[in-house]
Amino acid sequence: MRQRHVISVLVEDHPRVLTRITSMFARRGFNIDSLAVGRTHIPGVSRISFVVEGDDRTIEQVEKQLNRLIEVLKVVDHEGPRLERELALVKVRVEGIEERIELKEIAEAFRAHIVDVARHALTFEVTGHPAKIDRFLEELSNYGVLETMRTGAVAMDRGERVIKLRARREAV
Amino acid sequence: MTGAEVLLEALVREGVEVIFGHPGGAIMPVYDALYHRRELRHILTRHEQGAGHAATAYARASGRVGVALATSGPGALNLTTALADAMMDATPLVAITGQVPTTAVGTDAFQEADVTGVTMPITKHNYLVSDVNDLPRIVKEAFHIARTGRPGPVLIDLPKDVQNDTFTGSFPETIDLPGYRPTYKGHPRQIERALAALRAAERPILMVGGGAQHAAQPIRRFVERTGIPVIATLQGLGVVAADDPRFLGMPGMHGTVAANRAIHEADLILGIGLRFDDRVTGDVARFAPNLKTLIHVNIEPADIGKVIEAQIPVVGDAAWVAERLAEGAEPLALDAWWRRIRAWQEENPLPFPEDGELRSQAVIKAFGEATGGEAVVVTGVGQHQMFAAQFYPVKRPRSFLTSGGLGTMGFGLPAAIGAQVARPGETVLLFDGDGSFQMTLQELATVAKYRLPIKIVLLNNGFLGMVRQWQDLFYEDRYSEVFLADSNPDFVKLAEAYGIPAFRVERREELEDAVQRALAEEGPVLAEFRVKAEEGVFPMIPAGGSTEDMITEPPEEARS
Incomplete structure (x- = not known):
């Protein structure tokens, strides 16, 4: 059964490590719905989160193929309760005062903030589950959306579960 | 020590004895250092692909890591087929390529190519060295990655300025690869x-x-x-x-x-x-x-x-x-x-027509009997490869070297070189087809240069036989661009031009004597067998078929 999975990958922060991963996804025909990457509190370690869709077998291959990469330190599929957040910036055209008021109401409903105001444009910042952002954008589609930028989802398990790295340094 | 000297020192520390390679501008400091390091034997091939396949076969015949050396750009790109081949067939290989100086990287400099980018999907791992002091660690990691886990090729791209830089670091004793820990002991x-x-x-x-x-x-x-x-x-x-x-x-x-x-x-x-x-x-x-x-x-x-x-x-x-x-x-x-x-x-014995014609199956079988299945067999890719797999009675491990996963035509001759270097005292038999052989035949010069006593058994059917077989079976005999005989060289004269003794066999009756003659040769020899052209490899399960679709013998028309 095809399901949406959010996978976190801890990687060594080396040049081209992201290319290695995306190139592997492309070569093996895995589709990435979204991708976000950033540094972690551990020096030299970055964290990437992927949203991928696939059946169990595909997801198992995604994880195994990721693990094959030398610079991949840890792969975790967030299957249990998880926090999932995405940020989006949306620029919308505004004509009259009425539109301005309507847009403000929509923003409030989604807890979006107006982060930039111009004579004929408003820019919103919204964070939340990607599905919420989808709905926000859907609402805005009745207006003149000029530009959107989404970061891709980042995720973390709820509660006390954490992704642990094994101790470094191994004599060979 | 310069980077080039550090590289060679690191190779020696890894137990490397042989390097297969071809020099060029961006790898010259390494070749200069090699000039003084006589304990590293360098086999000069005539094309980098040859160096790559030779290193592959060396690795598989010996159980050690094969090493290939090439220059930047075209040199490195010529290695790529061999890297992909080694990746598919899980062969431990370390390829070292020169790169333009770090200051020129990214400027479309002369003989520059993004070799780490190009080889990313066809290597197990690769490195672009930017600091000479990282080099011993990288070499140590490269050999470790190449030979452990599912073995595979690792490429080290080494800019020319790094080859010349002065080394101030140290050679590490340990490896720290937290993301790479193959499981050896089954649960x-x-x-x-x-x-x-x-x-x-x-x-x-x-x-x-x-x-x-x-x-x-x-x-x-x-x-x-x-x-x-x-x-x-x-x-x-x-x-x-x-x-x-x-x-x-x-x-x-x-x-x-x-x-x-x-x-x-x-x-x-x-x-x-x-x-x-x-x-x-x-x-x-x-x-x-x-x-x-x-x-x-x-x-x-x-x-x-x-x-x-x-x-x-x-x-x-x-x-x-x-x-x-x-x-x-x-x-x-x-x-x-x-x-x-x-x-x-x-x-259902394997189909083996004995009708007095000279056929590949009979040639391979005769060599199998004469060598007792104890030779190191190397093949190209095509019908002859499958016949060799079917009819040569391989007795020992590490003794049937062939391009399986990638199916690289042209693998044969350079691979035979690597095999013979790895196992100098043994009989190396190369079964090759006329199509496959011509893809890398420049390595005859390498065979001649090092007097490698390879027995080249050229099964010449004048066709790209495997493609022709598929055209027979699945494309209603439309032989699109598979005929070679009208323009094949005189292979006997060709070998002789390289100083390699050669002879031609055209009749079934000559087979047993010809086998003895080839095997009796002390040095290299090329024996060309003019085998029956209209021949198919059977049994055959068509691509995407199952055992139920097996064609056990040639269709009537193809037999004539």
Whole structure:
């Protein structure tokens, strides 16, 4: 059964490590719905989160193929309760005062903030589950959306579960 | 010490004795340092692809890591086919390529190519060295990655300025690769489950692949103990001796009827060191339809469950796991199973037409008999390759070197060079086709230069035979661009032009004498056999087919 999975990958922060991963996804025909990457509190370690869709077998291959990469330190599929957040910036055209008021109401409903105001444009910042952002954008589609930028989802398990790295340094 | 000297010192520390390579502008500091390091033997090939395949065959024939050296841009790109080949067939290789100076990287400099970018999907890992003090660590990691886990090629791209830089660092004793820790020891619980499943099976078979070449001893003990029927993939030939009564031959597209029927009927498959590629399985949905238990032993977790679901996955080293299986196994009661297999074998010997014509099968068989199956056999890619797999009775592990996964035409001659360098005292037989041979024949110069006593058996049918066979079967005899005979060179004169003795054989009656003549030659020799052109490799399961679709002998018209 095809399901949406959010996978976190801890990687060594080396040049081209992201290319290695995306190139592997492309070569093996895995589709990435979204991708976000950033540094972690551990020096030299970055964290990437992927949203991928696939059946169990595909997801198992995604994880195994990721693990094959030398610079991949840890792969975790967030299957249990998880926090999932995405940020989006949306620029919308505004004509009259009425539109301005309507847009403000929509923003409030989604807890979006107006982060930039111009004579004929408003820019919103919204964070939340990607599905919420989808709905926000859907609402805005009745207006003149000029530009959107989404970061891709980042995720973390709820509660006390954490992704642990094994101790470094191994004599060979 | 300069970077170039550090590189060579690091190679010596890894136990490297031979490098296959070709110099050029961006790797000249390394070649200059090599000039003073006589303990590193350098084999100069005439094309970087040749260096790559030679290093591959050296690695597979010796069990060591092969090393190839090339310059930047075109030199490095010429290596790529060999890298992809080594990646597919899990061969430990370290390729070192020159790169334009770090200051010029990214400027489209002369002979610049993004070699780490290009080789990313065809290497196990690769490095672009930016600091000379990282070099010893990188070399140590590269060899470690190449030879452990599922072996594979690792490329080190070394900019020219780094080769010249002064080294102020140290050579590390340890390796720190937190993201790379292959599992060697199979889980004891899984091995217990495997042994229990084997005891309970009625129709078990053992399938071995290239990943079992280093595990021949324990596997042979396991087979001896259990009496289990054994099937070897193209890369697994020699793990069990071809004359072992329990050996059924090769599976898949050009496998034996007995091997494919046995897979079809098997209720248990113990697969060691193979990955069930499409040439083995055909249509996956119809592969082994009676299978209840697949015990899949592989050191690469991603290769387990990728194609065929494994009920008992065993992640671990083939030799380690086979050792435990051999210790724990008991004789299996397989009389009824063997009776069925023997019947398939008796009813379906490999087709071997003896009608007085000179055929590839007969040539290979004659060399097999004359060498007792003890030669190191190397092949190109095509019909001759499949005939060699079917008819050369490979007795020993690491002694059948062929391009399986990638199917690289032109693999043969340079691979024979690597094999002969790895095993200097042994008979190296190269079976090659006229199409495959012409893709890398410039390496005749390398054979001549080092007087490598390779016996080149050229099976000349004047066609791209395998493509022609598919045109026969699936494209209504439309022979599109497969005819070579009108423009093939005189191969005897060609070899002689390189100073390599050569002779031509055109009639079946001359075969036995010709085999003796070739084998009696002290140095290299090329024996050209003008074999029957209208010939097909059978049995054949068409691509995407199953055992039920097997064509066991040539269609009527193709036989004439």
